[in-house]
Amino acid sequence: xxxxxxxxxxxxxxxxxxxxxxxxxxxxxxxxxxxxxxxxxxxxxxxxxxxxxxxxxxxxxxxxxxxxxxxxxxxxxxxxxxxxxxxxxxxxxxxxxxxxxxxxxxxxxxxxxxxxxxxxxxxxxxxxxxxxxxxxxxxxxxxxxxxxxxxxxxxxxxxxxxxxxxxxxxxxxxxxxxxxxxxxxxxxxxxxxxxxxxxxxxxxxxxxxxxxxxxxxxxxxxxxxxxxxxxxxxxxxxxxxxxxxxxxxxxxxxxxxxxxxxxxxxxxxxxxxxxxxxxxxxxxxxxxxxxxxxxxxxxxxxxxxx
Numbered sequence: 001x002x003x004x005x006x007x008x009x010x011x012x013x014x015x016x017x018x019x020x021x022x023x024x025x026x027x028x029x030x031x032x033x034x035x036x037x038x039x040x041x042x043x044x045x046x047x048x049x050x051x052x053x054x055x056x057x058x059x060x061x062x063x064x065x066x067x068x069x070x071x072x073x074x075x076x077x078x079x080x081x082x083x084x085x086x087x088x089x090x091x092x093x094x095x096x097x098x099x100x101x102x103x104x105x106x107x108x109x110x111x112x113x114x115x116x117x118x119x120x121x122x123x124x125x126x127x128x129x130x131x132x133x134x135x136x137x138x139x140x141x142x143x144x145x146x147x148x149x150x151x152x153x154x155x156x157x158x159x160x161x162x163x164x165x166x167x168x169x170x171x172x173x174x175x176x177x178x179x180x181x182x183x184x185x186x187x188x189x190x191x192x193x194x195x196x197x198x199x200x201x202x203x204x205x206x207x208x209x210x211x212x213x214x215x216x217x218x219x220x221x222x223x224x225x226x227x228x229x230x231x232x233x234x235x236x237x238x239x240x241x242x243x244x245x246x247x248x249x250x251x252x253x254x255x256x257x258x259x260x261x262x263x264x265x266x267x268x269x270x271x272x273x274x275x276x277x278x279x280x281x282x283x284x285x286x287x288x289x290x291x292x293x294x295x296x297x298x299x300x301x302x303x304x305x306x
Contacts, residue, residue, distance in 0.1 A: 050269035052262060056304035058295075059087025059118060061239065061279040065287055066093070073099035074109060079288065081113040083295040084304075089237075089277045090120040091146070097122055097131075103138035110139070118275050119211075119237060121146035121181060124167050132174035142177045142237065144211055150185040150195075157195045161202035168207025179237070181211040187220035194222075200231055210234050212268075213279075215241035218259050219249055225267040232271035239279045240265075240298070251281040253290050254297040262301050 060080050062069055069076045070093060077088065077099075088110065090097045097120040098106040110117045119142035122131055128143070135143050145167070151157045164180060171178035186196040200210065212235045217224045228235060242257030244250055254261070265276065278298060283290040299305035 050266050052265055052269070052302045053304065054269045054302075055265055055276040055298070056302040057086040057276075058240070058298045058302065059089055059116075059275060059277045060085040060291070061089045061091065061121075061277050062093075063091045063121070064278065064280045064291065066091075067287055069099065070094060073101075077109070077115070078113050080291060081115050083292050084299060085278070085291075085295060086115060087275060087277065088115050088117045089144075089275075090117065092120070092122040098134070098138060103134045107137075107139045118142060119144055119179075119277075124178070128167055128170050129174070132171045132176050132178075136175040140176060142179050142209070142211075143171055144179045144181050144237075146181045147183060148180075150188075151190075154191055154193055154195075154198060157190075157198040158202055161199050161208075164199065164203050164208045168204065172207060177209050177236075178207065179209045179211050181239070182213050182216055184216045184220040187217055187222045196227075200234055205234060209236045211237040211239065211277075213239040213241060214259060214261070214264060215239065215243045215251060215257075218243055224264050228264075228267050228271045228273075235268070235271070235273060237275040237277055238265075238268055238273055239277055241279045241281070253280070253284060254278065254294045256284075265301075 062077075065076050065080070073095065080088075090099070093099070101109065106117065117138060117140050119140055120135060121144050124131070124143060124145045132143055145164075148160055151160060164178065168178040180199065182196060186199065187194060210231075212224065212228070214224055216239075217227065240254065240261060242252050242254050242259050242261075244252045244257045251257075265273075268276075276298075278294050280290050280294060296305070
């Protein structure tokens with residue numbers, strides 16, 4: 001596998017504590033799309049009719065705390081719960097998606113701290129039957145492929161869609177859903193077509209759902225509100241991750257970047273979004289300081305601030 005979260009975990013090990021400075025070079029290559037460019041920071045345009053309280057049970061992608069969680073998984077998860085995160089999306093770290101616990105133990109600990117584990121990112125190209133079964137046992141609803149890399153041709157993208165359908169069948173049998181998490185490359189035009197649209201149009205909605213990473217779609221120059229409206233019902237999870245383009249594209253604390261989340265999340269809720277997952281990849285101060293600020297931001301925009 002050319003590029004996955006395990007790669008990033010190893011990269012984090014050589015970065016300074018609380019900071020990871022991997023380059024988002026592909027973000028600077030903004031693609032064009034018939035769906036339109038993003039309206040960054042436009043506070044005069046409103047979209048969606050749903051109250052943002054639907055996102056008040058927001059979650060956290062544990063990759064956000066990759067520099068800390070390996071040393072004390074339970075302790076870090078408890079800190080996140082105390083900050084107000086209600087849901088967890090795991091990833092395939094060195095201790096597995098359940099962080100050294102069995103699926104039942106992981107579920108029990110989630111219950112203990114008042115959180116719900118909804119999904120995990122993992123390499124779904126191998127041992128998927130086993131992973132899907134364990135995910136179901138732990139109470140997860142989704143198993144997600146986090147990255148496949150840019151494909152060279154439209155036919156290759158169509159082959160990936162066929163593979164996704166097969167993985168969806170495996171996951172459905174286990175009682176969970178299969179999904180794909182995007183980066184910017186699938187929104188960059190290839191031979192006049194958008195690869196993400198190829199995936200969406202060639203996968204069975206009963207077998208494959210999608211998680212929309214809001215930073216990556218904006219980085220690619222595509223309007224997430226138009227895309228979500230066009231593909232209503234196909235995205236059940238989203239990554240709430242803010243973007244700052246200067247001096248080079250990078251992840252920042254929520255509310256400090258260019259993405260207009262209130263507008264986007266209302267449109268998302270109107271078009272079938274079920275789970276709102278915070279993720280952050282770089283930090284201006286410390287990891288937990290960013291996690292606290294992100295949680296506070298989500299409480300403010302969803303009206304759940306105590």
